[in-house]
Amino acid sequence: MDSPSDTSPSGQDPPEGGAARFEISRRQFVGASAAVGSLAAAAPLLAGCGTERGAEETTTVHLSINGQPRAIEVDNRTSLLDLLRERAGLPGTKKGCNQGACGACTIHLDGRRANSCLTLAVMHDGAEITTIEGLAEGDRLHPLQQAFVDEDGFQCGYCTPGQIMSGLGCIAEGHTSSRAEIREWMSGNICRCGAYTNIVTAIQHAAGRS
Amino acid sequence: MYPFAFTKAADERSALAAGARGGRYIAGGTTLVDLMRETVERPDSVVDINALPYRNLEVGPAGLRVGALVRMTELARDPRVRTQYPVISEALELSASAQLRNMASIGGNIMQRPRCLYFRDVSSGCNRRQPGSGCPAIGGENRGHAVLGTSDQCVATHPSDLAVALVALDAVVVVRSRGRDRRIPIAGFFLEPGNTPDREHDLRPGELIVAVEVPAGPHTARSGYLKVRDRQSYEFALSSAAIALDIQGGVIRGARVAVGGTATVPWRLPEVERALVGRTASSSLWPEAAQHAADGARPLSGNGFKVELVKRTVARQLATVATLG
Numbered sequence: 418m419d420s421p422s423d424t425s426p427s428g429q430d431p432p433e434g435g436a437a438r439f440e441i442s443r444r445q446f447v448g449a450s451a452a453v454g455s456l457a458a459a460a461p462l463l464a465g466c467g468t469e470r471g472a473e474e475t476t477t478v479h480l481s482i483n484g485q486p487r488a489i490e491v492d493n494r495t496s497l498l499d500l501l502r503e504r505a506g507l508p509g510t511k512k513g514c515n516q517g518a519c520g521a522c523t524i525h526l527d528g529r530r531a532n533s534c535l536t537l538a539v540m541h542d543g544a545e546i547t548t549i550e551g552l553a554e555g556d557r558l559h560p561l562q563q564a565f566v567d568e569d570g571f572q573c574g575y576c577t578p579g580q581i582m583s584g585l586g587c588i589a590e591g592h593t594s595s596r597a598e599i600r601e602w603m604s605g606n607i608c609r610c611g612a613y614t615n616i617v618t619a620i621q622h623a624a625g626r627s
Numbered sequence: 628m629y630p631f632a633f634t635k636a637a638d639e640r641s642a643l644a645a646g647a648r649g650g651r652y653i654a655g656g657t658t659l660v661d662l663m664r665e666t667v668e669r670p671d672s673v674v675d676i677n678a679l680p681y682r683n684l685e686v687g688p689a690g691l692r693v694g695a696l697v698r699m700t701e702l703a704r705d706p707r708v709r710t711q712y713p714v715i716s717e718a719l720e721l722s723a724s725a726q727l728r729n730m731a732s733i734g735g736n737i738m739q740r741p742r743c744l745y746f747r748d749v750s751s752g753c754n755r756r757q758p759g760s761g762c763p764a765i766g767g768e769n770r771g772h773a774v775l776g777t778s779d780q781c782v783a784t785h786p787s788d789l790a791v792a793l794v795a796l797d798a799v800v801v802v803r804s805r806g807r808d809r810r811i812p813i814a815g816f817f818l819e820p821g822n823t824p825d826r827e828h829d830l831r832p833g834e835l836i837v838a839v840e841v842p843a844g845p846h847t848a849r850s851g852y853l854k855v856r857d858r859q860s861y862e863f864a865l866s867s868a869a870i871a872l873d874i875q876g877g878v879i880r881g882a883r884v885a886v887g888g889t890a891t892v893p894w895r896l897p898e899v900e901r902a903l904v905g906r907t908a909s910s911s912l913w914p915e916a917a918q919h920a921a922d923g924a925r926p927l928s929g930n931g932f933k934v935e936l937v938k939r940t941v942a943r944q945l946a947t948v949a950t951l952g
Contacts, residue, residue, distance in 0.1 A: 474630045493633040493673070496660065516661050517727060529700075529729040535657045536730065539633050540675050586725060604860035605724020 476539045482507065483551030491538045498522045498533035501548060509549040509578050513607070520606035523579040523586075524548050530586030532605075549578035552585075560626055561585055564619040572610035580606045584620045593624035628663050635675045642676050643805045647833040650674035654696055654732035657723075658739050666749050667740070667756060681734070681837050686711065691841040695734030699723070699789070702733060712841060714850035714869050718792040721854045724861050734836035737790045737800070737816070741783035741827070741891075742863055744768065754780045754824045770929035771865065774937070775890035777925050781820035784888055786863055790817070791887035792852055793839065794895050795869040801838040802830060809834070817892035846873040846881045849951050853944040855888070855936065864888030866936045868944040872903075879903045884945075886920065889937045896920055899941060908949045917942035 477490045482505055489504050498515075501507045501524070513521030515534045522534040525547040552559035558566070561581055571577045583606045587593060592602035599617045608616065634650065636642035646652060651670035653659050654677060662668040681694035686707040693702055702708060703719035719728065722736075745751045745763045752760035764772055764782050772782040790813070798813040811829055818826050830836075841847070850871035856862040866888045873881035882903040884896045898919035906912055920941040921934045 473632065476633060493631060494628040494663075515664070517657055520724065520726060523726055526730075530726045531730050532657070532724075532726045535660050535727070537633070537653075537656060537660060537673075540635075540653070540656065540677065542635070583726060586729075590725070592725075601860055602725050605726045 476542075478538050478542050480541060480543075481545045483547055489538075493537065493539050495538045496534050497524070497526075497536050497538045497541060497546075500538040501533060501546070507548050507550050510582075511575055511578055513576065513579070518607070519576070519579075520583055521576050521579040523582040523606065525582060525586070530583050547582075549582060552581070559585075561588070561619065561623040564623040564626075565616070568615045568619040568622065569612075570615040570619040571608075571612050576606060576608045576610075580608065580616055584616070584623070587620060588624045593620060596621065629666065629669045631663075631670050632672045633675070634672065635678065637678055639679055639803070642674055642679055643803065643833065643835060645672065645674040646835055647805055648672070649832070652676050652835055654735045655698070655730040656735075657727050657731045658735060662740060662747070665747055667747060676835070684708075688843060690843040691715075693733050693839045693841075695836045695838055696732050699728035699731050699733065699736060700725070703728065710848065711843075712796070712847050712850065714792045714795065714847075714852050714871055715789065715841070717852035718788040718854075718867075718869060721852060721867075722788045733789070733839055736787055737793070737813075737839070738828070738836070739786045741781070742786040743772065743783035746783055755783065755820070755827070756825075758823075758825050765927065768929065769927040771863070772927060772930055773889060773891045774921065774924040774926050774930055774933045775886075775894050776819045776892055778820045778822065778824070778891075780822060781824035781891065782927060783820075783891060784863075785817065785890065785892050787893065788852065788854060788864065788867060788887060790893040791867055791885050792850075792869040793841065794893040795850075795871055795883040795885035796841045796844075796847060797883070799840045799842075800836055801840060802834045803837045804831065804834045808837075810840075813839075813893075814895060820891050844871075844873070844881070845875075846871040846883055849874065849948055850883075851944065851948045851951065853940055853947065855940055866933060866940040868937075868940045870941070870944045870948045872908075872945075872948050874908055874949065877907055879906055879908055884920075884941060886937055886941065889921075889924075889933050896941070898922055903945075910946065913945040913949070914938075914942040917945065 474493050475490055477488055479488050491500055501510050510524055511521040513519035517532050517535040522532055523530050524533045527545050561584055587602045592598050596617050599620050634645050650672040653673050653675055681696040683694045684697050685692040699719045703716045709716045746753045746755055751763050754762050762781055773784045793813050800811045800813055800816045802809050816829050852869050854864045854867040856865055864887050869885045871883040882900040884899045886894050899916050902916035917938045920938045924934045926934055
């Protein structure tokens with residue numbers, strides 16, 4: 418899991434510093450470890466299956482991600498979340514529970530908020546996807562990102578990209594007439610640090626300005 | 628997750644052909660992807676049906692017809708459904724989260740697998756997942772499990788809120804296979820576990836849900852859904868009630884009552900309905916009629932509270948629906 422320090426409200430990684438040139442970055446290390454771990458875990462599952470299935474088990478998916486056209490070949494099992502994080506180089510979208518219970522992986526799929534962990538990448542050929550990386554314009558944060566900074570809407574920051582993508586959906590759908598309504602329509606995003614009070618305030622303020 | 632072949636069906640014909648060859652249909656994926664990752668589901672072949680023309684939502688004098696690929700969000704927020712079938716909108720908006728409701732289809736919602744931790748855990752026995760391997764819930768953690776419609780084989784609850792509303796409103800599930808359509812009254816669609824807990828519904832291999840229909844009636848507008856749970860939102864029901872009443876001149880002419888979170892299938896309560904019809908609506912009638920809500924209950928070590936809870940859920944929602952505008 419990511420440490421708090423490298424998760425900025427924009428979801429973008431800070432630039433590599435001087436000393437980092439001499440080290441394997443934390444993300445490279447985690448990525449490599451995860452790959453070894455998943456291979457080890459997959460080996461017994463793969464044994465004895467696949468040969469009689471015959472059909473293709475990989476597919477090339479064409480997507481628009483944050484306005485950029487991308488063509489990515491994936492194993493059919495790849496979730497949209499894993500495509501974004503591991504294949505498209507966009508780790509701002511977070512993997513929390515990986516079972517649709519926490520909302521950390523929330524993105525916009527064809528304009529609507531969705532949990533990217535619970536859908537297969539191969540199902541979304543031709544889709545338009547917006548992630549947290551697609552919100553800021555250059556150095557200028559999106560108003561909801563700025564509202565999270567202004568209202569202190571996070572502590573560790575791990576849930577924040579999902580909260581912001583979900584909050585944008587909540588505002589667009591018109592569910593911001595009261596704090597209670599925001600809480601109900603944001604219930605799909607869990608914050609372990611308990612920053613809910615300030616998250617609701619940030620959404621309320623951003624909704625008022627939009 | 629095990630490897631599988633993936634097909635995006637371009638039309639109904641190719642979808643049904645792939646289904647007939649054993650392909651597993653996928654729409655929103657919110658249940659199936661999760662269970663495939665847990666290796667509870669291990670399809671060789673997955674057939675994406677999202678390109679099929681099952682997106683229509685029709686509301687007419689005969690009733691409501693909902694295409695199987697309509698998303699939960701779309702059905703819930705339709706203004707005609709909100710006013711003419713409010714129990715459906717309420718059941719949907721008290722389900723899951725806004726994100727999941729954007730993804731999940733109506734056909735997939737009623738096809739959700741049982742809610743039970745042992746069912747999800749492939750290292751434990753489960754008669755649904757693997758017939759004959761036992762039911763650890765019966766002697767184990769069963770606070771969330773069913774008290775109605777259980778058997779010695781399985782006590783898992785059905786997870787869908789929408790299905791409870793559909794059972795109350797006598798919905799019909801329209802299914803298609805190569806060569807024929809079938810219309811299945813929803814009360815017979817969901818199967819109690821009995822001695823065959825692996826059979827959860829009356830769908831035959833390759834059959835595909837194309838629509839759900841709800842007949843119109845004088846009761847549908849005066850309807851609503853109450854969901855009782857451990858946290859206020861984004862949680863499955865411990866108990867729930869879908870109720871529709873036809874009240875004319877203060878007298879109850881028709882009553883539809885079904886409960887969720889307490890039974891192995893969405894559970895209609897004909898005894899409660901009989902205790903209501905023909906009576907004058909009054910605050911003393913609701914708890915009296917609701918006394919029948921747990922008839923036949925078989926509580927387990929951890930869920931005895933549900934016997935009383937289901938009665939109170941029904942009584943409270945009867946009072947709420949009876950006093951609607």
